[in-house]
Amino acid sequence: MELGKVQQAAVACFAQRGFAATGIRELGSAVGLNSATLYHYVGGKEDLLLGIMNDCLSAMISGAKQALDGSTDPVRQLALLVAFHVGFTATNPSTARVTEYEMRALSPAARKQMQALRDAYEQLFADALQAGERQGSFSTADLGIARLALMEMGTGVSHWYRPDGRLSLAEVQLNFISLAMRILAVPDEFPLPPQQLPVPQVIASEPTSKD
Amino acid sequence: MELGKVQQAAVACFAQRGFAATGIRELGSAVGLNSATLYHYVGGKEDLLLGIMNDCLSAMISGAKQALDGSTDPVRQLALLVAFHVGFTATNPSTARVTEYEMRALSPAARKQMQALRDAYEQLFADALQAGERQGSFSTADLGIARLALMEMGTGVSHWYRPDGRLSLAEVQLNFISLAMRILAVPDEFPLPPQQLPVPQVIASEPTSKD
């Protein structure tokens, strides 16, 4: 029995019922463990959540940074960020949702840490947008709103994307790049060839099936 | 002491800490009432939530339908819907968030009812989009994604809009109409004069200040 299995079960439960509504015994029986045994793998309920969120946000930041390496052009960078964000969210929907929703369940100290990571991640988008606007590539009434709208859109993917759905992951990514370009009034040529789309990784806490 | 006050306190708590993490005593003391007294006004914790969500979704549906009356042109209708959605969400951010987030906290029977209302609301958007596409006003790779992205964007407003913020409500509404038009590739003239923007109502359960 490894920590990953526990995290997967936790994420599955937290995504479905919420952190506060999920009992520690429930988690235990989901992995076939006595509730007391869980305390050998995780230091407590909050520690479990904190570990999951920390892994998730770290993966998002490092993944986004890696995606950014694909270009120095702000337009392409934004496209890469959007594609990564959508990709990550679609690949790790439960973990991403838990990470977003359950920030409030953390104690103040832990929340501050996680919020800092979240801010760092969002700053990557803000930077690309600002760079693009400075060089005149983007045109929008309010850059702040555009950024928030872009991120919210991408995050929303976790609500509906299914790997076996109508659209492939790459299609969804390209689609969202297209939406982003429109929002920013970038002329409608794809700034990114499909083979350059960031390929997201499944992280350890993401449950295999959403049942 | 009226039901509205109780609902407001409940929404404030539920939005901040979540339904499951909010105790009934906490709610009581938030309105200066003994926990037992709450049961004079409310049949139970879930009934309280259910009442709030039902009022909210009903207001959203009737408000959206009323907004739709402003025009028969799908493009303008979509603009009106977006403006209403953003307006409602910005005006009732806590209630809207609770209504969206806490669906999972409901018992299966109640959840089905509320989900039906939510579906009815979203269908209004789907209908306008489809009508517009049929008449060739919209151009997008995938209409489904576009709708989801639009709604998610609008819902996200509850996360950041402040009445005393940098932008007025009307500005935000117009901004989102503009985003929507870009997403749907409608040529960039505002389809709606500002004085035709739907003016959203504050519903009873929305707390006055977000303290």
Add this chain to the structure above:
Amino acid sequence: MELGKVQQAAVACFAQRGFAATGIRELGSAVGLNSATLYHYVGGKEDLLLGIMNDCLSAMISGAKQALDGSTDPVRQLALLVAFHVGFTATNPSTARVTEYEMRALSPAARKQMQALRDAYEQLFADALQAGERQGSFSTADLGIARLALMEMGTGVSHWYRPDGRLSLAEVQLNFISLAMRILAVPDEFPLPPQQLPVPQVIASEPTSKD
């Protein structure tokens, strides 16, 4: 609205669900009264029970004493007592049962009072038995056991007697006299002509129908 109605409703509930399991609101709605209004008629839940039991035991004692007046012969007196006891229990089954079962629900002080009444009632039987034995009319291995058995038997009538049942009240009374005579080894002639059977009264707290 009179006290009697409240007592009847109370007895009906107490007999069915028990004193502790019956709520004051339940009683109120059974007579169409707000729970607070009940406090105009009765000083509290225990006072209500106490009043019922006091009335019942008083009626039993005075009824038994009156029955005793029918003869000075211990054998006939015992027959009269048995007939009265059975008659009273069959006529006021719910009140009699509540009076017997719920002694334990009383506070110590009140219990002592009621127990004293109960003891006085039972003493009437003990006296008749002793008198009969002294004059050699009864023959039994243990007079104490005989008395307890006799009373228990009679009390049990409340469990099964129905006014519209197979046997009339007089038949049941005669039957129990016969049983008593056998238990005490009195030769088998009826010591009591049917027209001398004590006719029991319905007391105020006895509910009309047992629904």
Add this chain to the structure above:
Amino acid sequence: MELGKVQQAAVACFAQRGFAATGIRELGSAVGLNSATLYHYVGGKEDLLLGIMNDCLSAMISGAKQALDGSTDPVRQLALLVAFHVGFTATNPSTARVTEYEMRALSPAARKQMQALRDAYEQLFADALQAGERQGSFSTADLGIARLALMEMGTGVSHWYRPDGRLSLAEVQLNFISLAMRILAVPDEFPLPPQQLPVPQVIASEPTSKD
């Protein structure tokens, strides 16, 4: 700490104060356990009662059947049944009383189960009585009343029998056999030698002392 101890404490409390009036904390402290710990041994308050009643009624049925094996003569069978009933009740007075009194505290489903057991037990008496009557051994005005009176008498033993009292258990048993024979007008020779009296067992839920 075993289930039996918990049952004993429960029976002691239920017999004294009644099921509804007994709190779960009260039970816990009666066995020196935290109220939460009780739920390791018992699934809930009603489960606890149900278990006790089920054990008791099962023991009564099997004990009575075993007693019946002592003879094929209905008269002796009835004597054996009466002796067993009195013996069981005197040996397990609290459990027997709780089992009889608290049927009403059960939920409808559970009550039906227990009532069926109770009916099966009483049927054993009804069968013996009927068999005896068919062969002309019994003479009574009404067999139904006789049976009810017999059982009620025996059950009443729980109210007054004390192991250290004036009469030994065997004496009480013989006494009740004698009463039964008189009630049924069987000529007065003891149908049962004392050494054939059924010896009742103490069941697990019966508290050791009635303090």
Add this chain to the structure above:
DNA sequence: CATGAATGAGAGTTCATTCAT
């Protein structure tokens, strides 16, 4: 590595009772 037993705290809910109206 794993667990049953144990617990204090707290959950949602109902209680009998009071009181101003």
Add this chain to the structure above:
DNA sequence: TATGAATGAACTCTCATTCAT
């Protein structure tokens, strides 16, 4: 006479957590 509002205390039950085994 009647009631809605209010409350402290208690209810049954579940929680996260600890610890000896």
